[in-house]
Amino acid sequence: MMQAIKDQLNVDKGRELGLEEGRKLGLEEGHQLGLDEGRKLGLDEGHKLGLDEGHKLGLEEGQTIGEERFAKLVARLNEDGRQDDIVRAATDPAFRANLFSEYSIGLE
Known part of the structure; x- marks a missing residue:
């Protein structure tokens, strides 16, 4: 009986x-x-945040470039006395594109 108790204690200790x-x-x-x-989640989230931030920066830079490009066009049209074309360029994208080409005002 004593051995059975010792065996059970050993089993319990082993289980523990x-x-x-x-x-x-x-x-x-x-x-x-x-x-x-x-x-993985951090990389995924970091990638998404990077894309979002890059997209935001790209939009800001694109807007700045577009504004500078249009300002050059307006200045050149004004120098040439083409005030009516300034107004039309502001509202007609195809006409504006032709003027950019005519004045060689590209994306810089």
Whole structure:
């Protein structure tokens, strides 16, 4: 009977140690999976934020270039006394494109 009690204590101790070791391994694996998933989510989110920021900067730069380009066209048309064409260029994209070509005002 004493041996049965000792055997049961050993089984209980082994189970406790096994549970503890299993918990530790599970925590380590879960932590690593969490890091990997977090890294992936971070990369995805960083990529999206980078795209958004790049798009915003590109729009701002494009707007600046477009404004400068149109200002050059208006100045050249004014020098040539073509005030009516300034108004038309402001409202007619095809006409404006022809004027950019005529005055060789490209994207710089």
